[in-house]
Amino acid sequence: MKNIHEKLMDDCRVLAREAMRLGEVPIAAIVARGDGSIVGRGWNELKAKRDRTLHAEIAAFRDAAGRYPVSAKDLILVSTLEPCIMCAGAAYLCGVQSIVYGLSAPMDGGMSRIQPPESPGSQTPEVIGPLDPATIVKMFQEWIDSHESDDEQMPYVKQLLEHHSAL
Numbered sequence: 001m002k003n004i005h006e007k008l009m010d011d012c013r014v015l016a017r018e019a020m021r022l023g024e025v026p027i028a029a030i031v032a033r034g035d036g037s038i039v040g041r042g043w044n045e046l047k048a049k050r051d052r053t054l055h056a057e058i059a060a061f062r063d064a065a066g067r068y069p070v071s072a073k074d075l076i077l078v079s080t081l082e083p084c085i086m087c088a089g090a091a092y093l094c095g096v097q098s099i100v101y102g103l104s105a106p107m108d109g110g111m112s113r114i115q116p117p118e119s120p121g122s123q124t125p126e127v128i129g130p131l132d133p134a135t136i137v138k139m140f141q142e143w144i145d146s147h148e149s150d151d152e153q154m155p156y157v158k159q160l161l162e163h164h165s166a167l
Helices: 004-021 056-064 085-093 131-145 154-163
Strands: 028-032 038-043 075-080 096-103 126-129
Touching: 004 028, 004 038, 004 085, 004 096, 004 131, 028 056, 038 056, 056 075, 056 085, 075 131, 085 096, 096 131, 131 154
Parallel strands: 075 096, 096 126
Antiparallel strands: 028 038, 028 075
């Protein structure tokens, strides 16, 4: 039987496949409540919106806006890729309880580069990952196989796969 994080990661991978179908890299994110109910979904939208800040996690937080109390302390952020420092920072500021990711992104290292806030009411999320990295690596390889070598996101994806070549 799958636990809540595994189920949410399954849903996240479905979103990543949808992103791939639209030409985006397979980076997707979900914001859920502690009971597993999904309140926000998103994926990287660099190609569609030409916005370098619209990472999957930020898109999911924007989608979730107004769907949970601002004071909620049970949020779960699930992403196919380890959040960058911008997205990890957003998770800390939103009071996320758990950050779950599928594949590490050591060249960005958001989870190791951020310091927890010290403001009243803040909390430091539990970090869970990598969770099923081999499946995510396969998705990135599929993306490479279906895109031109001059795609602007190709160098990042290749670097990511080179790091995970043992999987």
